[in-house]
Amino acid sequence: MNRKIARFLDEHRPATPCLVFDLDTVEQKYREMAKAMPEARIYYAVKANPAPEVLKLLARLGSAFDVASLAEVDLCLAAGVDARDLSYGNTIKKERDVAAAFARGVSLFAFDSQEELEKIARAAPGARVFCRLLAGSEGAEWPLSRKFGCDYAMALSLMLKAPALGVVPFGLSFHVGSQQCDPKRWDEAVAESARLFRELEAAGIELGMLNLGGGFPARYRKRVPPVARYVEEIRAALRRHFGNRAPEQLILEPGRGLVGEAGVIHSEVVLIARKSARDDKRWVYLDIGRFGGLAETMDEMIQYPVVAPREGGPTGKVVLSGPTCDSVDVLYEKADYRLPLDLKTGDRLTFLSAGAYTTTYASVGFNGFPPLAEHYI
Secondary structure (H helix, E strand, O other), X not given: OOHHHHHHHHHHOOOOOEEEEOHHHHHHHHHHHHHHOOOEEEEEEHHHOOOHHHHHHHHHHOOEEEEOOHHHHHHHHHXXXXXXXXXXXXXXXXXXXXHHHHHOOOOEEXXXXXXXHHHHHHHOOOOEEEEEEOOOOXXXXXXXXOOOOEOHHHHHHHHHHHHHXXXXXXXXXXXXXXXXXXXXXXXXXXXXXXXXXHHHHHOOOOOOEEEOOOOOOOOOOOOOOOHHHHHHHHHHHHHHHHOOOOOOEEEEOOOHHHHHHHEEEEEEEEEEEOOOOOOOOEEEXXXXXXXXXXXXXXXXXXXXXXXXXXXXXXXXXXXXXXXXXXXXXXXXXXXXXXXXXXXXXXXXXXXXXXXXXXXXXXXXXXXHOOOOEEEEO
């Protein structure tokens, strides 16, 4: 926890649960990534944290934006973003939403199936389109499944059909998984993209853009490589597979990597219990759980660092759980979290690196609990 957030918590003592978010950290992360790879344009993944304060800051810094819905389009426009700086990157869109986004000035759309391509062609004639390729996500702590992307043969076929449908085949995209801890995972997807670029060029279609996706990690319980290491591996992959004919436009889509470390979730211990007299683990129930914003604890994949009061003394094993009447609302049971033995009901626990995929995952009123409160400082 940085000093700015610690001071806010000490001075304001906000009601829990809440997210406290440091905007200066986002600016630092954005500048770091932009400096590391100036040849690429950053398109912030709005879904990670769509708060107006975050969008306005990133717009001022020169970011473009990856949007997943018409609502996110409108959030960006309200924050002063030019529609030409938006990429509608969700491959699953209602046709009326494509038309509405196009009417607002959005002209760049993703697809990964014939029906989606035809939908875009009808609703946004003349728009630029890019095809999302299937990509492996080994090494990612939040892997992306086969839900998104198509294989090489289908991508080739669809890109060849695009001009006849009245849209511009502009580029390709892929995503190697969120919280990707292996910087080398981009190589295979870049290689496949380069082969497709060359084959389409031979057929008379010259692409102008490669979207390298997101995946840049935040620091949770284990160390991750710095941004510079990812850029080094991505550049090496581009040189290896594109040679001196790199795509004219490169796009990065960081979400978690920009905002994850900027926020903390402050929570309160509601109950401490054991399941039997012989139970060596205390069950620590908090006023926030999986339905209140910590959805990424599913299968204990994203493991937030947890800070307790009076640290430094003896600790013991705990199961961390949420407050709702749903049995799946358990955060960590197997991940060997340990908290002070003198922890008591009413103490505050703080989840670090909680700035991404928390507020937007919070349910609206499940069990009567309100959405996660937010403080941007």
